[in-house]
Amino acid sequence: SSCTGAIEAGSDARAYAMLLNSICRSGDNIAGVVVSYLLPQIGAKMVGMGTSGAESDNTVNEHEQRVFMAAVAVVGGMFSALEMRRNSGQEGKEDTPRAVAAAVIIRPQTIQAIIDALMAVVESSTAHAMEDTLPLIGEVLSTYLAIRDTLPGSDLVAPSNQLLSALVKRACATHTSAEAASVTLKAIGNVGRVATNLVVSATVSNHSLLFELAASPRLPSFFVDIHRAIGDKASVRSACFDALLFKGEPTPLVATAITIFGVKSPTLDAYLHAVALFAGSEASALPSSPAIKATIEHILTLGIPEQSGAGADLLCELLARCPEAQQPLLADQDPASSGRVVSWLCAVSSAKGDNDNSTSAGGLPAYYRPQWIAICYEQITKAHDPASQTRSLALRAIATIAFKVSEVSASTFEDALGTGAAAMSDGDKASIRAAVSKGLLAKGAEPLTTLRPLLDAVDQFGSSPVSLDAKPAEATSSSMSLLVSAYEQLLSPPYPSTATKWLQVAYSALCDALLTSASPLSLVCLAAVIAKAPLKVVSPTIGEVIGKLVAILEAGNALTTSIPPKNTVQGPTATTAISSPSVAAMLVIARILDRSDGMPLDAVQKASSTLLTYTVAAKSLYGLAYTKTGARVTPMVPMTVRDLLVSSLLATQAVVSASAPAAGA
Numbered sequence: 001s002s003c004t005g006a007i008e009a010g011s012d013a014r015a016y017a018m019l020l021n022s023i024c025r026s027g028d029n030i031a032g033v034v035v036s037y038l039l040p041q042i043g044a045k046m047v048g049m050g051t052s053g054a055e056s057d058n059t060v061n062e063h064e065q066r067v068f069m070a071a072v073a074v075v076g077g078m079f080s081a082l083e084m085r086r087n088s089g090q091e092g093k094e095d096t097p098r099a100v101a102a103a104v105i106i107r108p109q110t111i112q113a114i115i116d117a118l119m120a121v122v123e124s125s126t127a128h129a130m131e132d133t134l135p136l137i138g139e140v141l142s143t144y145l146a147i148r149d150t151l152p153g154s155d156l157v158a159p160s161n162q163l164l165s166a167l168v169k170r171a172c173a174t175h176t177s178a179e180a181a182s183v184t185l186k187a188i189g190n191v192g193r194v195a196t197n198l199v200v201s202a203t204v205s206n207h208s209l210l211f212e213l214a215a216s217p218r219l220p221s222f223f224v225d226i227h228r229a230i231g232d233k234a235s236v237r238s239a240c241f242d243a244l245l246f247k248g249e250p251t252p253l254v255a256t257a258i259t260i261f262g263v264k265s266p267t268l269d270a271y272l273h274a275v276a277l278f279a280g281s282e283a284s285a286l287p288s289s290p291a292i293k294a295t296i297e298h299i300l301t302l303g304i305p306e307q308s309g310a311g312a313d314l315l316c317e318l319l320a321r322c323p324e325a326q327q328p329l330l331a332d333q334d335p336a337s338s339g340r341v342v343s344w345l346c347a348v349s350s351a352k353g354d355n356d357n358s359t360s361a362g363g364l365p366a367y368y369r370p371q372w373i374a375i376c377y378e379q380i381t382k383a384h385d386p387a388s389q390t391r392s393l394a395l396r397a398i399a400t401i402a403f404k405v406s407e408v409s410a411s412t413f414e415d416a417l418g419t420g421a422a423a424m425s426d427g428d429k430a431s432i433r434a435a436v437s438k439g440l441l442a443k444g445a446e447p448l449t450t451l452r453p454l455l456d457a458v459d460q461f462g463s464s465p466v467s468l469d470a471k472p473a474e475a476t477s478s479s480m481s482l483l484v485s486a487y488e489q490l491l492s493p494p495y496p497s498t499a500t501k502w503l504q505v506a507y508s509a510l511c512d513a514l515l516t517s518a519s520p521l522s523l524v525c526l527a528a529v530i531a532k533a534p535l536k537v538v539s540p541t542i543g544e545v546i547g548k549l550v551a552i553l554e555a556g557n558a559l560t561t562s563i564p565p566k567n568t569v570q571g572p573t574a575t576t577a578i579s580s581p582s583v584a585a586m587l588v589i590a591r592i593l594d595r596s597d598g599m600p601l602d603a604v605q606k607a608s609s610t611l612l613t614y615t616v617a618a619k620s621l622y623g624l625a626y627t628k629t630g631a632r633v634t635p636m637v638p639m640t641v642r643d644l645l646v647s648s649l650l651a652t653q654a655v656v657s658a659s660a661p662a663a664g665a
Contacts, residue, residue, distance in 0.1 A: 003074060004041055010066030017077030024081030031085050032103025035078050042071050043110040046117030065130050068121060072136050075114060079143040086150050100150045111144075111151060115159040122166045131170075131180040138167060138187030145195040160195075164188060164202035165209050172216035181218055189225035196230055205239045207249040214256040220270035227277045234285065237278050241291050244275055245298045255302060263303075269310035275299075276314050283321040292318055296325040306342045309389045315343060316393075319350040323363070326351050330367035341379060342390055348372070348397040349494075351404070364404045372401060373408075373416045380432065381424050386482060395435040396494055402439025403496035410440060410450060427482025430457050434486035437506075442497040447509035454490075455513050457483055458522050465579035466524045480521065487525040492532035503537045511541065515548045523552070523584035527591040535598035542592060542603045546610065549585045553614045556582030578624065586617040 003016040020038070024031040045067065085100045118137050121130050141163060144151075167188055171181040192199035203209065204226060213219050223240055230236045245252050251259075254271050261267040275295065282289045296318050304311035319326050326347045329335075335344035352363035376394040383391035401408060413436045417429060433453045440450050448455075467480060490510070491503055507529070514526040530538055530545075578584050589607050596604040611618050 003038065004045075007042065007045060007067060007070040007074065010063045010070060013070035014073050014077075017073045020074065021077040021081045021084075024078065025084060028085055028100050028103045031081055031100065032105065035082060036103075036105040038074070039078065039106050039114070040110045042075055043113035043117075046071050047113050048117075048120070065133075068117075068130060069133055069136075072118075072133055072140055076136065076140045076143060079140060079147060082147045082150055083143055086147055104151060106151070112159065115144075115163060119159070119163050119166055122163065122170050131176055134167065134170060134176070134180050135183040135187045137163075138184055138191060141167075142187070142191040142194055145191060145198065160198060161202040164191065164199060165206055168203050168209065168222065169213060171222075172213045172218045174216075178218075182221065185218070185222045186225050186228075188222070189229035192226065192230040192236070196233060196236065199226075199230070200236060200239045204236075204243045207243065207247065210243055210253060211249045211256070214253060215260055217261075217267045217270075219253070220267060220274055223271070223274035224277065227274065227281070231278060231281050232285075237282050237285075238291070240274070240278050241282075241295065244271060244278075245295060254299075254304075258302065258304075263307040263311075268304075268308060272299075272304070272308070272310040272314045276317055279314075279318055279321070287321075289322075292322045293325050296322060300340070300343055303339070305346060306339065312342050312346055312389055312393060315346040316350050319347055323352055327367075330364070335375065336378075341375070342393060345376070345379070345390070345393040345397045349393060349400050351400065364400065365406065368401065368405045368407075370412075373398070373413060376401075377416060377424070377432065380428055386427075386431075386485060391431075395431055395489065398432060398435040399439040399442075399496045402436050403442045404439075410436060410445070410453075414453070425482070426457065426479035427486070430454065430479070430483045430486040431489065433457070434489045438490060439496050441502045441506045442495065442499075444502065447506050448513065451506070451509060451513070454483075454486065455517075458514070458519070458525055459517060461519070461521045463519050463581075464521065465577035466520045466584065467577050483521070484525055484528050488528040488532045491529060491534070491537065500534075500537075503534065504540075507533055507537045508541065511545055515545070515552075518552055518581050518585075520578050520581055520584040523549075523581060523588055524578060527584070527588045530588060530591045531594065535595060538595070539599055539603075542599055543606065546589070546592065546603060546606050549588055550610055552581050552585040553610065553617060556580060556585075556617065578621075580617075580620075582614070582617040583620045583624070586611065586614065586621045590621065 003013060003020065006013045006016055020034055024034050082100060082104070118140065121133060122137060124130065141160065145160060167184060170176055171184040171188075173181075176184075188199065188203065204223070210219070223244065226236065226240065231240075242248075243252065244254050248256070254268070254275070257265070257268045257271050279292055279295055282291050296315065299305060299311060299315060299318075305315040306312075319329075329340065329344050329347035330351060332338055332340060332344055335341045348364065351367075376398050379390050379394040383394075385391070398413070402413070413432065417424070417432065437450050437454060441447060461480065464480075466484075487510075491507055495503075510529055511526065514522040514529075578587065589610050592599065592607045593604070593611065596607070599607075
């Protein structure tokens with residue numbers, strides 16, 4: 001009685017819900033009495049909710065909203081109590097679904113009334129009307145579906161089906177807040193754990209519903225939620241592939257999204273992300289799945305990889321899982337004229353080779369032709385943006401060819417550079433040489449010989465200052481910055497080989513050569529290598545690297561400015577370039593500290609004390625990275641420098657000023 005009174009008053013009834021839940025745990029008969037007595041009363045109170053007055057004045061009676069919240073909380077509490085009774089086996093054999101069902105005496109109309117009330121609220125078109133209850137409704141429905149065999153009227157599948165569809169529709173509506181929508185879609189995914197077939201038929205297999213919602217940018221996230229909750233089930237994956245790619249009314253969702261949003265849209269990217277998730281699960285469960293091959297053919301037919309970055313990423317992932325689908329692309333004599341250059345590059349990057357221990361014939365070497373290198377070079381020179389995906393795919397393809405085709409060598413690529421290099425910048429050549437080196441080093445080539453063209457490119461700049469362009473757009477035209485980018489690529493993923501022993505050998509050779517040269521550019525390139533190479537490669541020798549950097553700082557007399565040294569440290573006015581080895585060495589120290597999480601503790605301590613000892617170099621680096629107000633100027637200098645300098649360097653400054661005014665000043 002107190003509980004029904006609280007609901008009528010619109011009070012918070014969660015405490016009653018918890019109390020009744022506890023009482024119901026005592027046994028089937030008690031649970032039966034409580035549920036049989038309360039549910040019909042609550043069902044009667046909920047009739048007509050969500051509709052009265054809502055349509056006319058676009059507001060919902062606040063009292064009615066509180067009554068509804070209280071009622072749903074109590075219904076949820078009783079349903080979950082029945083679920084516990086049903087699942088518990090602690091009190092003997094009577095704890096079965098039949099025993100609980102026998103104790104519950106309510107008419108199917110009561111359950112129908114409750115579901116109708118939930119439905120009315122979900123379908124209310126009023127902006128924000130009761131939307132806080134949407135996730136709660138999802139949870140109540142989930143619990144009901146878990147226990148429906150213990151309740152009379154367990155054949156009420158149709159109303160549950162309609163309620164699920166209505167919840168998805170409401171979550172995708174523009175007038176529902178993004179937060180409520182997100183939580184609701186997750187809740188519906190979770191309903192699938194107890195009623196997979198019902199959720200699939202009500203949502204992802206309900207193609208007329210999906211077509212109705214196709215213009216909603218929220219719909220892709222629902223597929224991600226479905227994958228998270230029940231993507232391990234083959235029937236679910238099949239239904240989602242159909243909805244996204246193969247079937248639909250009148251077209252599947254991916255094709256519809258291209259029509260509505262365009263190929264270069266976050267919504268299409270989100271759909272492709274969902275496809276990638278289902279494809280990954282499908283390939284894990286069934287390595288030679290026909291669905292993967294059909295997916296590849298479908299996205300190629302739609303031309304998605306040529307126009308969408310997410311589409312090209314997806315194709316690379318799918319081709320790596322389905323080698324037989326690579327062959328038609330690799331056999332293409334002229335990918336440029338067939339309009340499939342990006343797809344072809346994806347196939348080359350993903351293909352098997354001589355040294356993959358692959359038993360399948362017809363890998364990369366079987367299709368390789370010398371013209372391939374020229375096609376890759378052409379894509380690199382055509383891509384004006386160094387970060388363009390076509391460019392990075394072409395570089396990846398070059399590394400794969402260098403690694404997987406036994407007949408090519410460094411001279412094959414250098415000769416091709418000589419013939420087609422008219423339109424190619426020094427930076428482009430450096431990027432290509434880095435990709436070639438990556439492939440050849442993975443194949444086991446001698447490191448210094450292989451890296452020589454890249455090391456020579458650094459030496460050509462001598463002791464020139466290294467520009468730290470504040471605007472990335474300006475940096476794109478600088479061959480020096482592209483050379484630094486080439487060193488970043490050298491030891492960073494993706495790798496042409498799954499074996500990674502070559503990385504350690506190449507890293508050691510690079511460190512020795514760049515530290516021996518010790519020019520500003522060679523040290524900035526070393527910072528780039530350390531920033532991107534795997535920690536397991538960088539960590540073992542990091543102590544020796546720091547020792548050599550300290551020697552460079554010592555030689556530059558970066559400790560004080562009282563004696564004019566040969567390797568001078570720049571003053572506080574320099575703002576755009578690293579012009580001395582000392583400051584470049586400090587940049588390497590900063591990069592090491594930026595990755596300190598996985599480094600040996602003694603190396604991190606050594607790097608920190610170096611930063612705080614050679615204060616002039618550290619302050620010069622800070623001056624390059626930040627304006628006087630603390631605004632960041634360049635991303636090339638890591639954030640760590642600021643944190644360490646602001647806290648520790650200021651304290652050091654105070655000590656220096658007190659003890660040695662001249663030097664401190």
